[in-house]
Amino acid sequence: MLDRSAIEHCPNCNSTHIDNYCLKCGQKIYQKRFTTKGFFEVIGNALNIERGFLYTVVWLFRNPGKVVGDYLKGKTKIYINPLNYILIIAGAYAFLVLSLNILDSSLATTNSILQNDDAQPSAEVMEMQLRWIEFVKKYMNFIPILMIPFASLISKWYYNKRKLFYGEHLIINTFIFAQSILISVLFSPVLMIFPVILKIYPIINFSFTIIYFTFAFFLTYQKSVITSFFGALIIYVGGMIFFFLFMMAILIVVVFVLKVLGVNLLNISQ
Structure with a gap:
């Protein structure tokens, strides 16, 4: 039986300078055996859910200006790292979108709005659209993260009087x-309860996003609601547009290189 009741050395580096953590290597010191409760504590430590994650979730709803203000001032211990935070949530969102078939439903809705009844996309357009969908599904959890650098360029311009670094x-x-x-x-x-809402989900999701962005910018930058609202529109939509233009530019370059090499893009997956 493993007895951890009197640990005197770090299990990782054998240092005697230990408390809750090893002062030499940072190893967490577990004084007790791994019961079921202890197992979930380990998971909580790994995801920083015991304190940082839930605390960050609550305060980003209550007052996002406080969260970002504290974090920029160096008060970071009580909050989860922003990159870890968005990775966890983006992963959950990707699972949701794929499991509920939201992406395909949203695309069908968008096509029905943009296309005339008599207008049908060409085979090439349909092929590229399918390839784009497969790409989005594969990297769904990374797309929001890739949008942030472009949105941040716009927010730095829009809120330039705050003199914040990029x-x-x-x-x-x-x-x-x-x-x-x-x-x-x-x-x-x-x-899940009302699947018919999937048809208008893009509109609902966009509305909620702009409302939250307006709320967050209002409390973060201390500007008027109108200024915050237009900032939300410009930064979110602009970031999305620049991201897709960037991806299109990469796609064009890839297609050009493949054509130069004599590769038919439509035959790649065959």
């Missing part, structure tokens, strides 16, 4: 993007 805008927008995605995740039970 890196500080990255932190602010990471928290705000993550929380807006969390709202979509929390809305998922409604979609």
